Structures are given as structure tokens and as C-alpha cells.
Amino acid sequence: MVYDLGGNVELNIIDTHVHLQDFTSENVKDVIISSHGVGIEKFICVSAKSEDWSKIEKLIHKYPKKILPAFGIHPWYAKDGKKNWSGELENMLKKYPEALVGETGLDGYKDPDGQIEVFERQLFLAHKYNRPIIIHCVKSQNWFENNWRLLPEKFVFHSYNGKKEFLKEITAHNGYVSFSFSVLQNKELAELVNLVPIHKILLETDSPYQSFEKNRDNEPALLPFLVKEIAKIRGMPLNEFSRQIYNNSLEFIKVG
Numbered sequence: 001m002v003y004d005l006g007g008n009v010e011l012n013i014i015d016t017h018v019h020l021q022d023f024t025s026e027n028v029k030d031v032i033i034s035s036h037g038v039g040i041e042k043f044i045c046v047s048a049k050s051e052d053w054s055k056i057e058k059l060i061h062k063y064p065k066k067i068l069p070a071f072g073i074h075p076w077y078a079k080d081g082k083k084n085w086s087g088e089l090e091n092m093l094k095k096y097p098e099a100l101v102g103e104t105g106l107d108g109y110k111d112p113d114g115q116i117e118v119f120e121r122q123l124f125l126a127h128k129y130n131r132p133i134i135i136h137c138v139k140s141q142n143w144f145e146n147n148w149r150l151l152p153e154k155f156v157f158h159s160y161n162g163k164k165e166f167l168k169e170i171t172a173h174n175g176y177v178s179f180s181f182s183v184l185q186n187k188e189l190a191e192l193v194n195l196v197p198i199h200k201i202l203l204e205t206d207s208p209y210q211s212f213e214k215n216r217d218n219e220p221a222l223l224p225f226l227v228k229e230i231a232k233i234r235g236m237p238l239n240e241f242s243r244q245i246y247n248n249s250l251e252f253i254k255v256g
């Protein structure tokens, strides 16, 4: 399906949250080609469990210019980690000096057992190697409100569609906020977009997850439509807005 962005718009954008390893391997190639065609320059390829790390490594070798890896353990998998996951994660961060940490975080809907410990260990490593961190936060505001000092210099709350008040706290602590299609579900959520300083906004698809159209898989090639919608909400020309978001992404991934 071809979407019309309207006018002569050339975008250059980074999808800051994609689980490329979760597409089927034949699919990944198509996903990369079609996203290239609409101006997606790069992906932050995000892991959820330690088994993902070697899959992402393979993708890096195949598409070195396209993929920036994020290695971490998602709170849903906090208990499934191998015994030495932390040592392995540290090795990955040493091996890939540009890698981020994530996705990690806390999820109040899931078994809390081990979540905080696994998250705090990743925060420690993000500090030690001075890497940005990608945070999944669901029903876990409390922990953050008491522990902002544990976060590394650069952090992003991904696919944000939570409370206004907490969003203000994130930005007061100099955090980035990433929006996915989920923020377009209703008017009230869309308003969140206006509460973040323009230089702290990132955009993502979280594909292949968070499909927003029935019978259609989410994929990075759809990101331009999110860029367009958010630009509208911010009242900015599309070109200017996408340039800003691109620069924000570069600033976020810059290590050191």
C-alpha cells in the first residue's frame, strides 16, 4: 500500500524502536528495502531477551549501516535470563561501543519477581559504559519517582501513552520521550505530544508490534505517517519537524 504524504516531501528519519529480529528472516529484507524507499535511514534494533542478542548481531553483519543495536532484558523476561546474562550483556556493550542498553524497565502488570534487580543491573551497566537506555515503563511510576538519580545521562521512555503528570516529571529530569502510533488512539493522548520540549521528542514504530491497522503488520515504512500526524499536532511544517526529530535521534544515540 502506498500512502501519500502530500506535496514533495523528502524525509530522512530514524525509527528509534524496532524489533527487527522478530520479523521472519525473509521479511526483514523487504522491511529494510521498503523503509529505505520512504526515507528511514536507520533503525535502533531493540532486544527483549538475551537470545535476541546473537540474532541482532547477525543483522548488524548483514546491514551494518542500517542497524544500531540496543542490548538488554525487557521486564517481561526478567526471570528467564541465563545465569550470566549480566556478564554477557557487558561483553556486548564492550564489543559494540555504539550500542545502547534496552529495552529494559519495569512493568506493573507482570510478575514483579526479579524485575527491579534486573533493571538496576542494566542501569549500572548503562552508567559504567555511558550508554543511552531505552525504558519500558508500565504502571511503575513510583519506582522512577524515587530513583531518578539511578538513570544514566540519556534515557528515553518509549512508546509513551501514560499520564500527563509523569510526562512532565520525565522532561523535568531531562529525559527523552518516544511516541508510537499508540499516542494517536484518542485526542487526550495526542495532547501529550505538546507537553514535551521539541528537542526531546523521538518517534518509533515498535514494529512488528503495536499494529494499528487491522490485518496489516506494523513496519518501519509506516513511520512517515506518524511523523506527519505528530507534526500536525505540533503545528509545524513536515520538513522542519522531521529534520528536528532526526537531529534529536542523532543527539540521543551519540555516545560520550
Ligand SMILES: [Zn+2]
Pocket: 017, 019, 046, 103, 206
Ligand atoms: Zn519494544
